[in-house]
Amino acid sequence: MTEGFTRHRANSAAAAPALSSTLPHHIRPNVTRPVVPSRWPRRLLYTGVVYVCGLVAFILYTRFPSSPNSHPSNGAFDGVQGFSSSQPDEQAIALAEEHARDVKMLPQGHSRLRELRCIGWRATDSCSPHGPRLPHLDKPCHMMVEHTQSGYCEVEDKQTKERFRVMRRYCRSMRSEGQFRCFDAEDFVNFPVIVEQTMNKALTSNFVLPQGREGSKGIVMVVYPKMVPSAYATLRSLREILKCTLPIELWYRPKEMQAAPGSMEPLQQFAASTADLTFREIDDKKATGFGAKVFAIYHSHFEQILFLDSDNVPVRDPSFLFETHEFKDTGAIFWPDFWHPRHTIFNVHGQSLLWELLDQRFVNMFEQESGQLVINRRRHGAPLELVKFYTFHTPNFFKTFELVHGDKDLFRLSWLKLKSPFHMMDTPPAVAGKAFNDSFCGMTMVQHDADGQVLFLHRNSRKLVGEPKRQYVHLKTLAALRVKEKLLLTRPGGRTKPTLEEIEEELEKGFVTPAPTLDAPEADGYPDAIYWTHLLSFRNTSKRIHYKIDVHAGLDGFTKGQTCYGVSDMVEKNEHFYFERFANFNFGGLETQLRKFAVEAAQVIKVHLNDSEIQATRQKN
Numbered sequence: 001m002t003e004g005f006t007r008h009r010a011n012s013a014a015a016a017p018a019l020s021s022t023l024p025h026h027i028r029p030n031v032t033r034p035v036v037p038s039r040w041p042r043r044l045l046y047t048g049v050v051y052v053c054g055l056v057a058f059i060l061y062t063r064f065p066s067s068p069n070s071h072p073s074n075g076a077f078d079g080v081q082g083f084s085s086s087q088p089d090e091q092a093i094a095l096a097e098e099h100a101r102d103v104k105m106l107p108q109g110h111s112r113l114r115e116l117r118c119i120g121w122r123a124t125d126s127c128s129p130h131g132p133r134l135p136h137l138d139k140p141c142h143m144m145v146e147h148t149q150s151g152y153c154e155v156e157d158k159q160t161k162e163r164f165r166v167m168r169r170y171c172r173s174m175r176s177e178g179q180f181r182c183f184d185a186e187d188f189v190n191f192p193v194i195v196e197q198t199m200n201k202a203l204t205s206n207f208v209l210p211q212g213r214e215g216s217k218g219i220v221m222v223v224y225p226k227m228v229p230s231a232y233a234t235l236r237s238l239r240e241i242l243k244c245t246l247p248i249e250l251w252y253r254p255k256e257m258q259a260a261p262g263s264m265e266p267l268q269q270f271a272a273s274t275a276d277l278t279f280r281e282i283d284d285k286k287a288t289g290f291g292a293k294v295f296a297i298y299h300s301h302f303e304q305i306l307f308l309d310s311d312n313v314p315v316r317d318p319s320f321l322f323e324t325h326e327f328k329d330t331g332a333i334f335w336p337d338f339w340h341p342r343h344t345i346f347n348v349h350g351q352s353l354l355w356e357l358l359d360q361r362f363v364n365m366f367e368q369e370s371g372q373l374v375i376n377r378r379r380h381g382a383p384l385e386l387v388k389f390y391t392f393h394t395p396n397f398f399k400t401f402e403l404v405h406g407d408k409d410l411f412r413l414s415w416l417k418l419k420s421p422f423h424m425m426d427t428p429p430a431v432a433g434k435a436f437n438d439s440f441c442g443m444t445m446v447q448h449d450a451d452g453q454v455l456f457l458h459r460n461s462r463k464l465v466g467e468p469k470r471q472y473v474h475l476k477t478l479a480a481l482r483v484k485e486k487l488l489l490t491r492p493g494g495r496t497k498p499t500l501e502e503i504e505e506e507l508e509k510g511f512v513t514p515a516p517t518l519d520a521p522e523a524d525g526y527p528d529a530i531y532w533t534h535l536l537s538f539r540n541t542s543k544r545i546h547y548k549i550d551v552h553a554g555l556d557g558f559t560k561g562q563t564c565y566g567v568s569d570m571v572e573k574n575e576h577f578y579f580e581r582f583a584n585f586n587f588g589g590l591e592t593q594l595r596k597f598a599v600e601a602a603q604v605i606k607v608h609l610n611d612s613e614i615q616a617t618r619q620k621n
Contacts, residue, residue: 089136096122096133103154106164106189108359113193116186119154119163121145127171141182147174153182155189164189170351178402187395192359198389199418202382209381212301217322218247220300220307222282222292223267225260228605229466230459231310232266233597239274241593244317246306247276251296253288254281262608266601286392290406293370294391303378309371312458313594315587321374326450331376332383332422334412335447335456336366338429338549338565345551346405354403363416369429369445370408371458386414427452428547430537431566432582434530439555440579442566443531452540454585457532461563464594466602468527479506526595529559535580536566542576 100122123137124130129152139145141153150173152165166189167182174180201207219238223231231250238244250267257264271277280296287295297307304322308314327333341349341364348354350362377384390398390410398404404413415422431442443461446454483498483506498506522530538547554562567577582588 092135093133096135100133103163103165106166111193111196113190114186115158116155116164116189117158118182118185119156121151121182122154122165123149123151126150129165129168129170139182141185143181145169145180145182147176147178147180153185155182155185166356167353168356169353172347172349172351173353175347175402179400184395184397184400188357188397191357191393191397194393195358195386195389195417199382199386202385203418207381207385209377209384210299210301211378212303214303214378216247216302217304217319218249218276218300218302218306219244219318220249220251220296220302220305221310222251222296223310224252224256224292225263227310227463228263228266229598229601230464232270232601233464233594234308234310234313235267235270235274235277236597237313237590237594238317241590242314242317244314244319245276246319247278247302249278249280249296249300249302251280251282251292253292261612262605265608266604269604291391293407294387294410297373297375297377298384298388300377304376305374307370307373307375309458309460311460311463312371312456313590314456315454315585315590318455321449324450326423327374327376330421330423331379332415332420333374333425334415334422335369335372335425336428337369337408338445339367340365340544340547342545343548346409347402348404348409352403353401354398357397357401357403358413358417360417365412366424366428368409368412368424369447369458370411371445371460372447372456373411380415380420383411383414383418383420386417387411390414423450425450427540428538428544429549430454430535431549432457432532432535433564433566434532434558435534435570435579436558437556438570439558439568440534440536440566440570441554441558441562441564441568442536442549443562443564445565446535446537454535454587457590459531461565462529462531464528464598466527466598466600475507476503479503482506524592524595526592526599528595528598530591530595532582532591534570535582535585536577537580539576539578546576 103122118141120141121139121143123134123139125132125134127150129150131150134151137149137151145151148171150169150171152169153167154163155166156163166185167180169180221231221234235248238246238248250271252264267279271279278301280299280301282292282295284291284295293307293309297305306318306321321327321333324333339346339348344367346367348367350364352362355362375384387407387410390413391407398410404410412422412424414420425448427448430446430448432444432446433440433442443459445458445460447456447458449455480498480503483502484496487494487496487498520529521527549565550567552564552568554560554564555568558564567574570579582591
């Protein structure tokens, strides 16, 4: 089509006559107009040359010193960097080693913001930033560095002309998802200085968080459309099963809830039937995802809070936590995650780049699980201000470099940075899950109180939805199969391949047969599958170095694609972990109640949507 159009235009141009100044403009003389050569190829060529020259200049600037006198002892080595090859060169290595002796470590605790010029990535051997130099693996500042490489970024202080090693990496310092470039070195180096400034402001006597009534206590939750059935189930459980009377704040983003019509209806109906349940809006555009939790905690109207993820449910009234000596002594109670430096899926260990970013020593302890937090906000305003800074400051190296997962470790890291007191529960998390043919699939993190008794069931792997969870179906493929079936019935021996028009027509008709469910139906008829049949716990007689939560794919009998946590073989003897039947606990029937509440929430949403459709139809008519 394009080719024909171009040819037509060319012929027209060739036949067009030149206008004569002596003829009227409406007359077309039979004089051939000379073809004027187009200038766009020449302009395109010039533009390309300018772009290439600019790119080369940028690369040279990021790799070499701006002047030969800026660092006299480095001139020879800087020149070698332009000849990086895939194989090491003895002369280049010798020059690199000599040069490295003049590149100092950046002093810890430096207190001024520095203007830095990035020189480049300096690769090292032995999986250590202190290992022998590998100059053939060096990279310019703008290039990504593979997560398995060791080395450091070389930078120059524009004021003092000193050169430093920063962003020092071992082979295990980064996760594969992290995006690392030395181009970020200046922001990275200045981050601890800005942290220090933030801390100093928060530690002044006149600094206070947005406060509620003195001595007030309550539960804080964040909800979004997908989590409404889970949140509704937790709220019903707190009030009706556990008889918890603590006031509750439900924080939400208005635009999120408005985008899912009817999603607020179950929560609003429940709020009308219970006391002290308040809705609060998150009005900060940046407070999305994990940031919504930090926003809610920071702006809560309670002085003392129990924060609960909306898929987290206590097994007894949690009000007692505010009266424990652990909380009264420290003003903050945290809970451990599955992961610790010896065994972590989030790469938080002694060689992580995290500790240089924070300018603090590695702390050998369990990572934090932030599905529940107990905090005295008045007492811990400064660390909460630091949590807020870590969450919303840009550039966000926690996220860019994948140094921590979401918000979960930002609380303990902020408390540690400020040396503020907190109590980390001693008992490592247990795992609640489902047993099938002597295989176990853990899907819920179980947290304990200070006495080692089960307190929270955090359903962070499989959420409650209140309706059957169905398999993914490609609608176009399904429509094509439907058309093919119809062709076989109506035209035996004829055409069986559907046309695009037939497929589109079938799509417009819609499908009445729902996709198959992911889980087999339960005997009680509730659509959410039962996942709490057994509890896997760590023996209190075992040493912590033996605490290791395996991650494995679900075996036959479990949902396809399900990630499972904990010991998979229930028959093989394990000296550090043991199983208990869920039914033996006094909260053994809690899951059935939660599944029932989730169904009720889903039904309220469905009724609201149906009523809205009926009303809209009546208005049209």
